[in-house]
Amino acid sequence: MKRTGPLVVCFIFAIIMMVQAFVPHPFSEDFLQLSNNHLMVMSTFALAIGISTFVHLHLTKIRKNGEGWYFSIVALVGMVVTATVGIFGKTEAGTLYDKIFFYIQNPMQSAMFSLLAFFMASAAYRAFRARSFEATLLLLAAIIVMLGRVPIGDLMTGGATSKITEFLFSVPNMAAKRAIMLGVSLGVIATSLKIIFGIERSWLGGTD
Amino acid sequence: MHLSLDPWIWIAAILMIFIYSFLYKDNPFYKFAEHLVVGVSVGYGIALFYQQQFLPIVYTPLTTDFKNNWHLIVPLVLSTFFLFRFIPKVSWMIRWPIAITLGYGAGIAIPLIIQTSLYEQIRFTMLPLFGTDAGMWLTVVNLLIILGVISCLTYFYFSIKHTGVIGTVSKIGIVFLMVGFGTSFGNTVMARVSLLIGRTSFLMTDWLGLPIIK
């Protein structure tokens, strides 16, 4: 019951939803929307798992006086203050909640990702070598795109790089990405079928 | 130069400088900002979840119009099963909502993925090589697309040894893949640089009020 029950439920739901897709009757559409709505409701307490993991991790760090435990206080205070302001206030523009987002979270998070520009420049210089034919191709394509995607590239080449860039994007790149998409889709379908038929059971976790 | 007098802009600018201090080396200022952004991010999600998910789709329908929304009790009860994860004896109960979510997701996605990512993609790879109005150039482009897709798929097909014709075709596939990855890399450089430009622009205009070229 502990393992077979969920496997059977998973199978039944999947088959119902698959059949539903081929039945153009209003009842079928209503059923889709009802189950869709139910699924959104079902996520209500799923969030609790994520939050509890976050809180548990930082509380443990504080309790054990782990390295940099005081930073965990910063994380928890940040969470509690933002959540409280949002829950008891409003979320639209101009509110305190909106200001916390726009002047604390937004600049820090985007600055954090912008650090990658420095590391990427350094990594490109170090690792981007024309060691083989394939590596040279990659290098050339990257350089053409880097030139073709900025106005100065066109200025230097009389408009050639942007034209070549568009060609690279829409022909060889498109063909390669399509092949990858086909492979990934087949993989997704195969994995889904394995889950539906109970061949893939790792999602059950545990052994009992 | 018109230095901003808005305290919020100052907070944003100082926190950003904390983040950029990482370029020198890892330090307490960076750690402070890093933990703060994670905490604020989680808090932001909690409040939004409460305001825009829990209240309108669970609480309000059940408290204001129970007669028409009683059925929401079923997914809500199933949702509480997620909490059983914290009670080892009954932690297996979490499998029920996961089973429904997985079954529903897989069932609904399979027909649509087949149509979107297989059928349509294959259909638009079967391109005309001759008799097109656009002439020779379109023939070359179409031929490259067909060759590219087939050769890349051959490269990913591992059930046959890559020798002879298959080996040659898969080598052509590598050429297409490398050009594809090269374009992705070139564009990735662009993306990361764009982020830096955006933040620098904020520091120079919104905070320091420098007369930059518009």
Next chain:
Amino acid sequence: MSIFEWLLKIDRKYIFLVIGVLVLASFFIPFKMVIKDTVPVKNVYDSIEKMDENSCVLISFDFDPSAEPELLPMSKAIIRQCLRNKVKVVAIALWPQGVGLAENSLTTVAEEIGAKRGKDWVNLGWKVGMFQVVLAIGEDITKTFSKDNAGTPTKNMEIFEKVKNYNDIDLVITLAAGNSPDTWVTFAGTKYKAKIAAGVTAVMAADYYPYLQTKQMIGLVNGLKGAAEYETLVGKPEKAVRGMTPQSAIHIAIILFILLGNIGYFLTKNKK
């Protein structure tokens, strides 16, 4: 150490310094960049331009602050075009942090144009689930989002008088930093025949060209350059256009670094 060996071992702090100085300095260089539009961007622009007054565009903010410098200017340019042409804008977010960014974009542009919340535009906020939300809009958007981000009930909003589901939405634009364009194409495009366009970060733009060729997407705005093209087309150059000078300078610097590294590599290799 010969100069070639030195070329292979430039300390990363010098590279950081060059990048930092270039970004800062290029903001002061009076260099006018000509920004030419590309076909995928023009297609998005044209499809909105051809819309009648009171048409409706749904913009989904599926990104967070990590993509803000690329996608926020893009969103402002698109919203500006819509509101100026009296095309209604319905914003939603599949990523929670997209809500705050949507609010910023919409309020800024609406204030400038004089558009009204609830009549010309609305920010519906966020709901959990990716494809569930996309599917739910297929039935009734006001049922899915019963209140907007300001807490106002959506049922009697003027903007929704003639807009119920995808049948009444003329274009769906996903501004994405993740794989939400796949979700929109699969669950709104394929299932409900909605017209889809995307504005994406440059990191992932190359992945969506297959959808352009199949016409499952009508257009694609690619990164900051795409945003700059859009700002130029709309006729109000802002942050994205301004960013093209530093962007050009750093691209050239990175290309030079790559070339230096390779020159050093080949010369030391030959020596060995």
